[in-house]
Amino acid sequence: MRTGLKTFAALVLVVMLGGASGFGEPAAAGAGSPRASLIKANIYLVAGDYRRALEACQKEIDTVPSVEAYIYVTYIFQAIDAYVEHLAQEEQWHTIEQVHLNLAYKDAQDLIDPLGGLARMAKEMIQTSVQQQSDVSAAMAARLNKREADRLWQQQTQWRTENPKTWWTGIPDAWR
Numbered sequence: 001m002r003t004g005l006k007t008f009a010a011l012v013l014v015v016m017l018g019g020a021s022g023f024g025e026p027a028a029a030g031a032g033s034p035r036a037s038l039i040k041a042n043i044y045l046v047a048g049d050y051r052r053a054l055e056a057c058q059k060e061i062d063t064v065p066s067v068e069a070y071i072y073v074t075y076i077f078q079a080i081d082a083y084v085e086h087l088a089q090e091e092q093w094h095t096i097e098q099v100h101l102n103l104a105y106k107d108a109q110d111l112i113d114p115l116g117g118l119a120r121m122a123k124e125m126i127q128t129s130v131q132q133q134s135d136v137s138a139a140m141a142a143r144l145n146k147r148e149a150d151r152l153w154q155q156q157t158q159w160r161t162e163n164p165k166t167w168w169t170g171i172p173d174a175w176r
Contacts, residue, residue, distance in 0.1 A: 070144065
């Protein structure tokens with residue numbers, strides 16, 4: 001049932017984003033449609049595919065670096081951290097292992113040499129890494145345009161306040 005709900009949410013999100021405007025203005029461009037990479041990142045976030053969400057954000061940063069792209073990747077890092085913490089509090093260690101596998105496995109070759117790992121160790125490794133990367137990407141966004149970064153973080157703070165137990169399952173409404 002949970003998988004069906006996530007699939008439904010992803011489909012609703014695709015429909016909603018189809019004609020929506022971007023969540024922010026690109027650093028060097030005027031208003032426009034949302035960038036495909038960031039739309040994909042949100043769909044991956046809703047699906048819980050954190051590796052692909054991060055890859056989509058990285059693609060956006062590589063193609064068109066902007067405050068929004070850095071804030072978005074920072075948000076994804078923080079969402080991973082919050083989700084893993086939530087799972088640990090709920091003692092859902094098997095799901096933490098699944099998050100670890102999602103982040104670690106990329107190619108079919110990875111199936112030959114499985115990582116395997118204890119869930120509690122995976123939790124610590126994931127959280128330490130995403131917290132460090134979150135700090136780095138947030139600093140990069142602020143260097144590009146501190147005022148815009150602050151505005152976007154105010155929006156995500158409001159989103160977190162309104163959705164304290166699920167904020168990590170999607171992006172703030174204002175970013176759609």
